[in-house]
Amino acid sequence: MDNNSKTTRGYLPIQIVDAVLIDDPAEQERLNRELRGPEVDNPKIMVLRYRDSHPRINKEVEWFAQHSSLESAINDAAMSIDWEGYRFQHQHRIKKSVLESARKRLLSSAIRLRQCTNYEELHGVVESALYSLEGAGELYVYDVSLRIGSKLGLFPQKVFLHAGTRKGAKALGLTTKLSWLEMDSLPEWLRELQPYEVENFLCRYRDRLVSAMSARAS
DSSP states (O other), X not given: OOGGGSOBTTBOOEEETXXXXXXXXXXXXXXXXHSOOGGGTOTHHHHXXXXXXXXXXXXXXXXXXXXXXXXXXXXXXXXXBOTTSOBOGGGTTSOHHHHHHHHHHHHHTHHHHHTOOSHHHHHHHHHHHTTTOTTOOHHXXXXXXXXXXXXXXXXXXEXXXXXXXXXXXXXXXXXXXXXXXXXXXXXXXXXXXXXXXXXXXXXXXXXXXXXXHHHHHO
């Protein structure tokens, strides 16, 4: 084996052409800066790597879909509780009092949520219920809506934007004036993912996209 096939910090690398892709995000970003990876010429490699990483977002969606009731899903969605009883990373800095207030508001809106026929409508109900609740920003509204939508079988048909996804979208030269992206506005290689997966991909890979697209333009 050559040097690119050795383990790095205990992670088993996957070799694609002359680049090593590993599971440690910090180490991966360091390697990205040092090595002009194959994603510069073929960004689809990042999508393949994303899929191979078995992103937690898919487990999150499946877990909420399996909740016994809508009220149970609302409770865990609002409190940001995962399948191990821990707080989801996106919401680890939000005060518990804010989450409790959100839970009460959303449980009071359970009938309206149950009547929604698509994700966009559901997102609007969640946004309206949490309006003026300090600490419940756009990412929280999106995450909670996706979790509740998973229970109801309602998933985004557009890619919703927040700070992280906007950075990834801008790196691809996409307009971010609206609060979402239409799927047909995305590069063809990115349309292989579901809209909620695209949101997760753009957020997780935002720095890598910036690095790859900058190198591609140089």
